Amino acid sequence: MTDWSAGRETWPLPARWVEALGEGTLYLVESIGRFGRFLGQAVALVFIPPLKFRRLAGRVYFVGFKSLTIVILTGAFTGMALGLQVFLTLQRVGSEAFVGPAVGIALVRELGPVLTAVFVTGLAGSALTAELGIMRITEQIDAFMVMALNPMRYLVVPAILAGIITFPMLTAIFDVAGIYGGYLVAVMLLGTSPGTYFGQMQAFADMTDVMVGFWKSLCFGGLVPWVCTYKGFHCGHGAEGVSRATTEAVVLSCVLILIFNYFLGSVLP
Amino acid sequence: MIRIQGLRKFFGRQPVLRGVDLDVATGEIMIVIGRSGGGKSVLLKHMLGLLRPDAGAVVVDGTDITKLRGAALEAVRRRYGVVFQGGALFDSMSVFDNVAFPLREKTALGAGDIAQRVEEKLAQVGLVDMGHKNPAEISGGMRKRVAIARALVTEPEIVFFDEPTTGLDPILVNTIHHLIQDLHRTFRFTAVMVSHEIPEIFEIADRVAMLHEGVIIETGDARGIQNSTNPIVQQFIHGAVEGAHHVA
Ligand SMILES: Nc1ncnc2c1ncn2[C@@H]1O[C@H](COP(=O)(O)OP(=O)(O)OP(=O)(O)O)[C@@H](O)[C@H]1O
Ligand SMILES: [Mg+2]
Numbered sequence: 204m205t206d207w208s209a210g211r212e213t214w215p216l217p218a219r220w221v222e223a224l225g226e227g228t229l230y231l232v233e234s235i236g237r238f239g240r241f242l243g244q245a246v247a248l249v250f251i252p253p254l255k256f257r258r259l260a261g262r263v264y265f266v267g268f269k270s271l272t273i274v275i276l277t278g279a280f281t282g283m284a285l286g287l288q289v290f291l292t293l294q295r296v297g298s299e300a301f302v303g304p305a306v307g308i309a310l311v312r313e314l315g316p317v318l319t320a321v322f323v324t325g326l327a328g329s330a331l332t333a334e335l336g337i338m339r340i341t342e343q344i345d346a347f348m349v350m351a352l353n354p355m356r357y358l359v360v361p362a363i364l365a366g367i368i369t370f371p372m373l374t375a376i377f378d379v380a381g382i383y384g385g386y387l388v389a390v391m392l393l394g395t396s397p398g399t400y401f402g403q404m405q406a407f408a409d410m411t412d413v414m415v416g417f418w419k420s421l422c423f424g425g426l427v428p429w430v431c432t433y434k435g436f437h438c439g440h441g442a443e444g445v446s447r448a449t450t451e452a453v454v455l456s457c458v459l460i461l462i463f464n465y466f467l468g469s470v471l472p
Numbered sequence: 473m474i475r476i477q478g479l480r481k482f483f484g485r486q487p488v489l490r491g492v493d494l495d496v497a498t499g500e501i502m503i504v505i506g507r508s509g510g511g512k513s514v515l516l517k518h519m520l521g522l523l524r525p526d527a528g529a530v531v532v533d534g535t536d537i538t539k540l541r542g543a544a545l546e547a548v549r550r551r552y553g554v555v556f557q558g559g560a561l562f563d564s565m566s567v568f569d570n571v572a573f574p575l576r577e578k579t580a581l582g583a584g585d586i587a588q589r590v591e592e593k594l595a596q597v598g599l600v601d602m603g604h605k606n607p608a609e610i611s612g613g614m615r616k617r618v619a620i621a622r623a624l625v626t627e628p629e630i631v632f633f634d635e636p637t638t639g640l641d642p643i644l645v646n647t648i649h650h651l652i653q654d655l656h657r658t659f660r661f662t663a664v665m666v667s668h669e670i671p672e673i674f675e676i677a678d679r680v681a682m683l684h685e686g687v688i689i690e691t692g693d694a695r696g697i698q699n700s701t702n703p704i705v706q707q708f709i710h711g712a713v714e715g716a717h718h719v720a
Binding site: 351 | 578
C-alpha cells in the first residue's frame with residue numbers, strides 16, 4: 204500500500220481536507236476492489252484442485268449443526284406470528300381461507316431465506332470471523348503462507364462452499380417449521396380447516412416461489428461466508444481488531460442480505 | 473544466499489527499518505540481535521515475503537522476492553522453515569497434526585512414514601507422548617518446541633527462527649541450541665535467527681548482526697561482536713542500563 208500521508212503536515216489546511224477526502228475515496232475504492240478480488244481468488248480455487256473435503260465436511264457440520272435448533276425454533280415462531288397476523292387481517296375481509304398460501308408464500312419467498320441467512324450470520328458467521336481473525340493475529344494465516352500453502356484454500360473455500368450447501372437446506376427447514384407454525388395457529392388455535400390451509404397453499408404457491416427462495420438462499424449462502432471470511436482475514440490488531448471485525452462482518456452481512464434480497468426479488472420471476 | 477539491500481519500511485509515519493543491509497551466506501547461522509521493538513520480526517517478515525518494503529530488496533539466490541507473488545513466491549517458500557515468535561501453531565489441530573501438517577500437505581509420504589518422522593522430531597525437542605494434546609493445553613515453552621519441530625520436520629534449506637528459545641528455562645535453551653546445532657551439522661541449512669539469549673548465542677552463531685534504530689550497526693562473528701568497539705553493541709550485550717544508548 205502506498206503511504207499517502209508522507210509530508211502531509213506541511214500542506215495548508217484546506218488542501219489537507221481535500222486530500223483527506225481523496226484519501227477516503229481511494230481507501231473505499233481500494234477496499235471494494237480487495238473485497239471483490241478476495242471472492243475471485245476463492246472462486247478460482249474451487250476449480251483448481253485439491254479441494255479440502257474434510258475441511259468442507261467440518262464446515263458443513265459447523266454451520267449446519269450450530270444453526271439447526273435455532274433455525275427450527277425461529278422458523279416455527281415466525282410462522283406462528285405470521286399465521287396469527289395474516290389470519291386476523293384476512294378475517295376482516297372475510298378471506299381467512301387464504302391464510303395458508305399467504306403464510307407459505309411470505310415464508311418461502313421472503314422470510315425464509317432472509318431470516319435464515321440473518322440467524323446463521325449471527326450464529327456461525329460471527330464465529331467464523333472471530334476464528335479467522337484470531338488465526339490472523341496469532342500468525343496462523345502467515346504460517347500457511349510460509350509453508351507455501353494458500354490459506355484461502357484451507358479457510359475460505361470450504362466455508363463458502365459450506366454456506367452454499369447449508370443455506371438452502373436450512374432455509375427449507377425454516378420454511379417447513381414456519382408453515383407448521385402457521386398451521387398450529389391458524390388451524391389448531393383459530394379453527395381454519397387443515398384441508399383449506401394446505402389445499403389453498405398448493406393451489407396458490409407454485410414451484411417459482413420455491414425457486415425464488417432457493418436462489419436467494421444460494422446467494423446468501425455464498426455472500427455470508429464471503430463477507431465473514433474476508434473480515435476475519437483482514438482484521439486489525441489484537442483482541443480489539445478481532446471484535447471489530449466480527450461486528451463489521453455481522454452488520455455488513457445483514458445489510459447486504461437485505462439489499463440483495465430486494466434486488467433478487469425484483470429480478471427473479 | 474540471502475542479500476538484503478537498503479531495506480526500508482514505514483508503518484504509517486513510524487520508520488521501523490531505515491535501510492537495512494545484510495548478507496546471509498548459504499549454510500551459515502546468522503543471529504540477529506537488537507532491542508525489543510527494534511524491528512527484528514519485521515525484518516524477518518520481509519525475508520519471508522509476508523511484508524513488502526517501501527524500498528530495497530531481499531535477494532534469495534539471485535531473485536528479489538519483494539517483487540514476487542503467487543506461485544513464484546511459493547516456490548521460494550517451499551525451501552523455508554519458519555518458527556514464528558508466537559509459535560503460530562494451528563489451534564484447531566493436535567500437536568501431532570501440527571507437526572504432520574506440512575508433511576501431509578507438501579509431500580507424498582505415506583501415513584506411516586509421516587508418523588515416524590513426526591514422532592522423531594517431537595522426541596528431539598523433548599516432547600514424547602504429547603502428540604495428542606491441543607496447543608491450548610500445553611505450556612508456552614512446549615508450544616515453542618512444537619513450532620520448532622514443525623519448522624524442521626520438512627528438512628528445509630533455509631530456516632528462520634524468531635526468538636525460538638525466549639521463555640524457555642536455561643536447560644531447554646541449551647537443549648534447543650544443541651538441537652539446532654546438530655541438525656545444522658547434518659542438513660547444512662541456512663539459518664536466520666532472532667534471539668536475545670546472550671551469551672548462549674555466541675556458541676552457535678557463525679555470525680551475529682545487531683539491528684539498532686532501523687539499521688544494522690555491526691556484523692561479525694561471535695568473537696568480533698563480543699570485542700566490538702561500538703559502544704551500543706557493548707552496552708547491549710552486557711545489558712547495561714547506563715551507556716552510549718540512552719534507554720527510553
Ligand atoms: N503490522 C504492523 N503494523 C504496524 N506497526 C508494526 C507492525 N508490525 C510491527 N510494527 C511496529 O514495528 C516495530 C518493530 O516491531 P518488531 O515486532 O519487529 O520488533 P522486534 O524487534 O521483533 O521486538 P521483540 O524483540 O520484542 O520481538 C514496533 O514498534 C511495532 O510497533
Ligand atoms: Mg519480534
